[in-house]
Amino acid sequence: MPIDVAAIRTEFPTLAREVRGERLVYLDSAATSQTPEAVLAAMERYYRTSRSNVHRGVYLLAEEATDAYEGARTALARLVGADPRGVVFTKNATEACNLIAYGYVRRTLGPGDALLCTVMEHHANMVPFVHAANDRGFEVRYVPVTEDGHLDLAEAARLVADGRVRFAAFTHVSNTLGTINDVPGLAALVRDANPDAVVHVDGTQAVPHLPVDVAALGVDSYALTGHKMFGPTGIGALVADPALLERMEPMLTGGEMIRDVTLTGATWNDVPHRFEAGTPMIAEAAGLTAAVAFLEELGPDAVRAHEVELGATFLAALADADGITVHGPTTMAERGAAISFSVDGVHPHDVGAMLDARGVCVRVGHHCCKPLMRELGINATVRASLHVYNDADDLEPLLDGLAAARAMFAVGRSA
Amino acid sequence: MGELDALYEEIILDHYRSPRNRAPGLSGEDAQVHHSNPLCGDELDVRIRIRDGVLDGLAYDGDGCSISLASASAMSVAVLGRPVEDVLGLVEEFRLMMHGEQPGRADDLGDSMVFEGVARFPVRVKCALLGWMALRDAIDTFRRGDDANDVTHEDQHE
Ligand SMILES: Cc1ncc(COP(=O)(O)O)c(C=O)c1O
Numbered sequence: 333m334p335i336d337v338a339a340i341r342t343e344f345p346t347l348a349r350e351v352r353g354e355r356l357v358y359l360d361s362a363a364t365s366q367t368p369e370a371v372l373a374a375m376e377r378y379y380r381t382s383r384s385n386v387h388r389g390v391y392l393l394a395e396e397a398t399d400a401y402e403g404a405r406t407a408l409a410r411l412v413g414a415d416p417r418g419v420v421f422t423k424n425a426t427e428a429c430n431l432i433a434y435g436y437v438r439r440t441l442g443p444g445d446a447l448l449c450t451v452m453e454h455h456a457n458m459v460p461f462v463h464a465a466n467d468r469g470f471e472v473r474y475v476p477v478t479e480d481g482h483l484d485l486a487e488a489a490r491l492v493a494d495g496r497v498r499f500a501a502f503t504h505v506s507n508t509l510g511t512i513n514d515v516p517g518l519a520a521l522v523r524d525a526n527p528d529a530v531v532h533v534d535g536t537q538a539v540p541h542l543p544v545d546v547a548a549l550g551v552d553s554y555a556l557t558g559h560k561m562f563g564p565t566g567i568g569a570l571v572a573d574p575a576l577l578e579r580m581e582p583m584l585t586g587g588e589m590i591r592d593v594t595l596t597g598a599t600w601n602d603v604p605h606r607f608e609a610g611t612p613m614i615a616e617a618a619g620l621t622a623a624v625a626f627l628e629e630l631g632p633d634a635v636r637a638h639e640v641e642l643g644a645t646f647l648a649a650l651a652d653a654d655g656i657t658v659h660g661p662t663t664m665a666e667r668g669a670a671i672s673f674s675v676d677g678v679h680p681h682d683v684g685a686m687l688d689a690r691g692v693c694v695r696v697g698h699h700c701c702k703p704l705m706r707e708l709g710i711n712a713t714v715r716a717s718l719h720v721y722n723d724a725d726d727l728e729p730l731l732d733g734l735a736a737a738r739a740m741f742a743v744g745r746s747a
Numbered sequence: 748m749g750e751l752d753a754l755y756e757e758i759i760l761d762h763y764r765s766p767r768n769r770a771p772g773l774s775g776e777d778a779q780v781h782h783s784n785p786l787c788g789d790e791l792d793v794r795i796r797i798r799d800g801v802l803d804g805l806a807y808d809g810d811g812c813s814i815s816l817a818s819a820s821a822m823s824v825a826v827l828g829r830p831v832e833d834v835l836g837l838v839e840e841f842r843l844m845m846h847g848e849q850p851g852r853a854d855d856l857g858d859s860m861v862f863e864g865v866a867r868f869p870v871r872v873k874c875a876l877l878g879w880m881a882l883r884d885a886i887d888t889f890r891r892g893d894d895a896n897d898v899t900h901e902d903q904h905e
Contacts, residue, residue: 352750680788681812681874689751698788711788711810740755741763741813 335630335638337723343368344721354691357726362507362670362717363695364559365540367619371562374622375615385611387588397614404617405604407624408569411632412535412554413545417574420604421567421612425536426456428555428570429501431607432532433460435580441470441498448492448500448522448529450475450483451707452509455700457501457534457555475502475518477707481509481660481667489521497526504538504549508699508715509660510667512542515549530576536560540719541639541668543632552576558616563623567616570607577603584609635720642718643669649727655738659713669718672699675734677742680712686740687733694730753864754871755813758821762858763813768823773806778889782881784873784900789815793881797889802826802834807878814862814871819878821858831886838883845872873900 341347344366349356358366382396389395409416422428437460441447447461451474465472475488483502491497500522505512519531532553538544540561546554553572559565582589582600589609591599600606627635643664650656655676661667675683680696687694695715698705705711716730773779773794783790789811796804805827807819822841826834837855844850847866865875877900888896 679810679812681814681871685751685754685868685871698785702785705788711790740760 333631333634335634335720337638337721340630341721343370345369345372347721351691351693352689354729357690357692357729359716359718359722359726359730360693360695361540361560361719361722362537362715364565365562365719366721367564368562368623368626370622370626371564371619375564375619378615378618386614400618400621401612401614404567404621404624407621408571411544411624411628412539412556412571413547414554414571415574417602417604418572418577420570420572420577420607421617422570423566423613424559424568425534425555425557426568428557428568429457429532429534430460431570431583432553432555432572432580433464434583435607436530436576437461437499438464438468439581441465441468443469444496445470445498446494446496447472448475448488448497448502449473450502451477452483452506452511452701452704453501453503454507454534454536455702456536457503457532458703461499461501470498471496473497474703477509477704480662481506481511483511483513483518485514485518485521488518489525492522492525492529495525497522497529499530499532501532501534503534503536504544504554505535505541505668505670506660506701506704507537507670508672508701508704508713510670510672511661512538512667515551519550535571537668537670540627540635542636546571558620558623561623562626564616564619567613567620574603577607580607582606582609586610588612630720638720639669639718640664642722642724643667643671645724646671646716646718646727646730649731653731653734655742656734659708670715671717672713672715674710674713675737675742678737679741680714682741683714683734683737686737687730690729690733692726692729692733750867754868756861756864758858758861759813759817762817762820766816766820768806768827769808769816769820770806771808773804775804776806776894778885778894778896780881780885780888780896780898782877782884782898782900784811784815784877789874789877791815791819791877791881793819793878793885795882795885795889797831797886800832801828801830802886803828805882807881811877812871812874814865814874815877818859818862818865818875819881821862822878822882825855825857825859826882835883835886838879841879842876845876 346366384393384397386398386401405416405419473491476484478484530552533551535554535556539556557568586609657674659672684696697712775796776794779794791809794806840850862875
């Protein structure tokens with residue numbers, strides 16, 4: 333079924349509010365999405381009726397809380413085509429990337445080894461590995477980005493050819509350029525020369541927008557975050573091959589994650605519980621289950637189709653507008669609907685202020701991709717990002733604000 | 748758009764469009780500092796020349812939003828030719844004003860007074876302060892006997 337934007341908007345309370353006297357035009361879902369009523373209701377239900385701690389409780393409320401929490405694991409696994417035993421809940425995608433960095437990379441890679449990363453990564457999928465490399469003495473190699481915003485696969489092939497790559501980390505969809513990377517292609521390229529390499533993918537910007545099947549992608553581990561997929565803040569996941577989790581050490585230790593404890597040591601619980609120390613985010617898990625149901629009801633294919641169509645409208649309008657340069661791939665077939673651009677002669681922060689006055693929320697800055705920004709030779713961009721509640725009526729206020737920003741700030745420059 | 752008028756007063760736009768003392772270098776420079784504000788990707792260089800305890804020359808240059816560049820421009824007009832101690836006093840007045848306090852030396856601050864309205868936009872306060880903080884650091888750097896310094900102001904979240 334195609335996306336019915338008018339109906340969908342009524343499910344998001346924030347979208348009903350005004351900002352500075354104008355209709356809220358929310359173009360920042362790549363930073364965080366809005367929350368539908370169903371997610372709010374699921375979280376409230378836990379707090380109002382089932383509030384108790386998970387696991388080991390011998391009373392009804394505790395059973396309900398456990399079901400709510402473990403139900404999220406099953407729901408998320410189903411959404412992304414994974415084994416529930418491979419779903420580890422974390423605070424967010426950043427923690428998921430750190431979990432694999434601490435639990436696997438730091439314990440496995442050392443001098444003489446190499447880790448493949450890319451220049452287009454969000455800091456979350458780069459810094460934990462660079463930090464590990466600096467402590468452990470292995471090498472980090474970066475796949476560069478081509479002029480048209482793609483990973484340079486020819487260079488990637490060269491970077492992995494010596495067979496020393498033991499871990500690869502790259503993003504499924506770039507949060508800044510919008511690029512959808514060829515995950516199976518790059519994974520195969522890495523494994524051709526490095527059969528034992530572990531392939532970790534940052535799926536943060538993919539799961540909310542595309543059909544994702546981690547088994548079909550052929551990756552070993554996949555990070556995602558709940559708050560960009562209509563879920564609450566405070567919950568994300570590392571979705572990994574259970575066999576890989578078995579080879580990993582926990583990052584945090586304490587309650588919940590143990591099998592037995594003595595005064596001198598402890599043995600670990602089964603995976604994935606081994607990686608979930610302490611009382612987890614129960615209400616957030618309940619909310620995430622509702623978010624998954626919301627996505628499934630819309631259908632990931634329909635979500636993608638809506639964004640392809642709307643994204644094309646935005647890209648065409650921005651290409652036509654005076655003084656706007658879009659970064660990244662130019663057709664929706666190659667990209668998601670996070671659209672970064674520069675406005676000639678106007679600093680992104682001033683663009684943001686002009687848009688804010690019109691109720692338009694965009695993100696300005698480096699988008700946590702400083703190495704990529706340096707590569708592009710700029711300090712910051714404006715980013716408008718779309719989701720299911722956006723429609724063509726969100727374009728006009730954006731273009732209006734951009735034209736006003738150009739008129740106010742772009743002095744002495746030709747239109 | 749009344750709110751926006753407070754942020755982008757005509758005087759601010761004038762300093763942005765016709766910057767005063769913006770230059771990539773300064774002859775006889777005593778100290779140069781580079782300050783950046785990753786929140787908006789502002790990068791600012793401030794160069795100073797001090798003669799007989801007086802701020803005798805100042806040039807700034809960089810890549811920044813209208814607020815940060817206009818503020819540096821208005822600052823340059825307010826501080827040039829003043830004894831260094833007096834400049835530091837003005838820096839403090841401006842800093843207090845950006846934190847919502849009534850500034851004591853309105854006449855001496857001159858055009859910089861219009862940035863009072865920016866205090867209502869918390870995310871832009873750092874932009875308005877960037878030039879002033881860089882100037883204070885340039886003076887400190889000179890007094891330490893150094894000639895260059897690099898400072899990054901705190902980072903953003905996404
Ligand atoms: C591509 C990508 N990876 C990782 C993250 C980090 O997500 P979180 O802040 O939820 O950990 C983000 C979001 O900012 C992102 O866009």
